[in-house]
Amino acid sequence: MTRDEIRNAVIQALTNIAPEIDPxxxxxxxxxxxxxxxxxxxxxxxxxxxxxxxxxxxxxSDYVKLATMKGAVQYLESKLNDRLE
Amino acid sequence: MIEFRMPTLGxxxxxxxxxxxxxxxxxxxxxxxxxxxxxTEKGAIxxxxxxxxxxxxxxVEPGQKTPVGTVLALIRSPEEPTGATxxxxxxxxxxxxxxxxxxxxxxxxxxxxxxxxARVSPAARKAAEQLHVNLEAVEGRGPGGSIxxxxxxxxxxxxxxxxxxxxxxxxxxAAMAAAMAHAKREIPHLYVSTTVDLTPSLMxxxxxxxxxxxxxxxxxxxxxxxxxxxxxxxxPAVNGFWTDHGSVQGTGVHVxxxxxxxxxxxxxxxxxxxxxxxxxxxxxxxxxxxxxTRAGTLRSSEMSDATITLTNLGDLGVESAYAIIYPPxxxxxxxxxxxxRPWVVDGRIEPRSVITVSMSAxxxxxxxxxxxxxxTAFDRALQAPDKL
Numbered sequence: 057m058t059r060d061e062i063r064n065a066v067i068q069a070l071t072n073i074a075p076e077i078d079p080x081x082x083x084x085x086x087x088x089x090x091x092x093x094x095x096x097x098x099x100x101x102x103x104x105x106x107x108x109x110x111x112x113x114x115x116x117s118d119y120v121k122l123a124t125m126k127g128a129v130q131y132l133e134s135k136l137n138d139r140l141e
Numbered sequence: 142m143i144e145f146r147m148p149t150l151g152x153x154x155x156x157x158x159x160x161x162x163x164x165x166x167x168x169x170x171x172x173x174x175x176x177x178x179x180x181t182e183k184g185a186i187x188x189x190x191x192x193x194x195x196x197x198x199x200x201v202e203p204g205q206k207t208p209v210g211t212v213l214a215l216i217r218s219p220e221e222p223t224g225a226t227x228x229x230x231x232x233x234x235x236x237x238x239x240x241x242x243x244x245x246x247x248x249x250x251x252x253x254x255x256x257x258x259a260r261v262s263p264a265a266r267k268a269a270e271q272l273h274v275n276l277e278a279v280e281g282r283g284p285g286g287s288i289x290x291x292x293x294x295x296x297x298x299x300x301x302x303x304x305x306x307x308x309x310x311x312x313x314x315a316a317m318a319a320a321m322a323h324a325k326r327e328i329p330h331l332y333v334s335t336t337v338d339l340t341p342s343l344m345x346x347x348x349x350x351x352x353x354x355x356x357x358x359x360x361x362x363x364x365x366x367x368x369x370x371x372x373x374x375x376x377p378a379v380n381g382f383w384t385d386h387g388s389v390q391g392t393g394v395h396v397x398x399x400x401x402x403x404x405x406x407x408x409x410x411x412x413x414x415x416x417x418x419x420x421x422x423x424x425x426x427x428x429x430x431x432x433x434t435r436a437g438t439l440r441s442s443e444m445s446d447a448t449i450t451l452t453n454l455g456d457l458g459v460e461s462a463y464a465i466i467y468p469p470x471x472x473x474x475x476x477x478x479x480x481x482r483p484w485v486v487d488g489r490i491e492p493r494s495v496i497t498v499s500m501s502a503x504x505x506x507x508x509x510x511x512x513x514x515x516x517t518a519f520d521r522a523l524q525a526p527d528k529l
Contacts, residue, residue: 074403095401095456096360097431107355116350116358 062110062132066125069105073098084126112136143192143216147179147201149209150186150444152468153320157181158206159213160270168196170216175440177213180270182312183408184437186444194218203266261288268293313406324468328383332463333512334499337520339479343494345526362453363424365476367529369451370394370415372518378511379502380448382469388506397447397467398427400434408434409467411447420529455479461497471503472512474519 067079074092081091089099103114103122112135114122121131147157157179164176175187176196194216201213261269261276265288269276279296281288342364350358373380373394381390395411402408410430415423433439449470454462455478462475477497484493498519502512522529 076403093403096362097428100355100358100360101428104355113355116347 057110057133057136059129059133062136063125063129065106065109066128066132068109069102072105073101082125084124086125087123088125088128089123106132110136112139142197142221143194143218144212145176145190145192145214145216147207147209147211147213148188148441148445150179150181150183150441151320152324153316154181154183154209154444155316156206156208157186158270159201159203160185161203161266162199162214164196166196166198170194170196173442178267179441182316183406183444184434184439185267185270186439186441188441190216192216192218194221265293310405317407320468321465324465328466328468329504330466330501331504331507331509331512332499332501333509333516334461334463334497335516335520336482336495336497337523338484339494339496339523342523342526343479357421357424359420359424361455361479362476363420363427364523364526364529365453365474366396366398366412366415366423366427366451367420368519368522369396369449369474371522371529372515373449374416375518376511376515378507379472379500379515381471381506382448383471383503383506384469388471391448393448395446395448397450397470398430399450399452399464400431402435408439408444409447409450409452410434410439410443411445413442413446449474451476455496461499463499464501466501466503471506472515473501474515475499475501 067077067082070082070088070092071077071079073094077092088094088102094102099119103119107113110132112132114131114135118131122128150157158181160178160180162177164170164174170176170190171193172191174190176190177188179186179188197215197217199214201207201211207213261281266276268274269279269288274293274296276288276293279288279292281292339361342361346359346361346364353359373396377390378388380394381388383389393414394416395413396415397409397411399407399409412423412426412430418426430439430443447467447470450464450467450473452462452464452473453476455476457478459477460480461477464473464475466473475498479494479496481492482495483490484495485491486493498516500512500515502509
């Protein structure tokens with residue numbers, strides 16, 4: 057899976073929760089919870105959405121790695137690569 | 142004959158607009174069946190019936206804005222003979238003049254039955270209400286010229302960008318303003334609060350969530366809902382209503398959960414019978430309640446049954462919350478954010494995760510002692526998370 061595909065999956069999971077998000081506003085360093093006013097239920101749904109589209113199970117202890125757009129894409133990329141090896 | 146009336150879906154509701162009937166005369170209904178959809182400032186609500194019987198007559202037509210308490214339909218109870226006389230309710234006003242579009246359509250051939258009323262799918266009707274689209278002006282491209290959701294959405298996107306959302310929001314804000322001003326003016330609030338050591342609950346939760354698949358993970362708020370319910374069963378005085386006849390205890394513990402809507406506004410629908418449900422069931426039902434609240438598809442019982450409310454503002458970073466009671470309830474619980482604090486345990490200072498929890502109570506129905514006992518019971522419940 058390419059980085060762009062992962063990025064699209066992240067955007068999809070986010071906009072499913074917060075339809076008002078404009079993908080244009082998603083800069084690499086945007087802090088997702090803060091910027092888009094995601095509460096803990098929203099964030100859990102975000103993680104569930106990533107699990108559904110990418111098959112990646114993000115443990116709670118790794119939530120902090122999903123804080124920004126850049127962080128999320130990097131983390132998911134490495135998880136997906138680990139799985140391939 | 143049973144009179145099925147426009148229910149009150151919260152202290153801030155005075156009227157609702159009937160969107161559609163889901164039953165027709167002659168249909169049998171059981172207690173709890175959804176019979177109609179009513180649009181309110183808080184979204185489209187599915188209205189349940191509280192009596193069993195057969196629909197005798199629909200009194201109010203879709204599209205009518207109707208005050209709370211107005212008879213919407215007549216239901217014949219199982220004991221009543223068919224054709225019982227109806228006197229209380231005046232006959233339906235003559236139907237409004239056929240809409241222009243229908244007249245135009247009938248002159249250009251299609252069968253009269255279809256022309257009299259454009260066929261609209263229930264989902265499209267709901268979408269039209271939500272998007273404030275006038276169905277008369279929508280061109281139906283569905284089977285046989287019927288109007289589908291896609292047709293409504295197309296019409297909405299063509300409409301001027303003066304979107305409906307700000308309207309609904311200002312309506313909700315106005316209704317909330319009236320209810321809260323009334324509550325703050327009329328209800329003698331008393332406030333108590335305490336700090337609860339959440340460490341045992343969080344350790345248990347961490348352990349549980351490590352074992353669970355992502356779809357079954359638990360959030361701290363679910364434990365708060367359970368702990369509120371547990372404390373209500375121990376201190377029933379806080380679980381109920383203040384009425385013209387004084388204090389009335391709730392039958393069952395139905396926890397109203399304050400849920401913020403994306404884009405502004407707030408709804409506090411009830412999670413029913415929390416003490417009888419385990420943590421997993423509460424978690425699942427709460428997730429569903431949040432989703433449906435934000436989608437605007439709640440049921441009438443969820444809007445009207447709460448016996449106590451919980452507002453959890455921890456996600457916003459506030460440390461404590463002292464809320465205004467939502468009448469006719471007599472208490473509301475406010476929870477702040479989880480913070481790390483130095484805490485004395487067995488004579489030694491340790492870092493601990495704590496929350497501030499408050500109760501605002503109606504002093505006509507609840508005294509300070511009961512409110513305090515509630516918080517003690519809430520604290521105790523969270524010290525033994527495996528028993529929640």
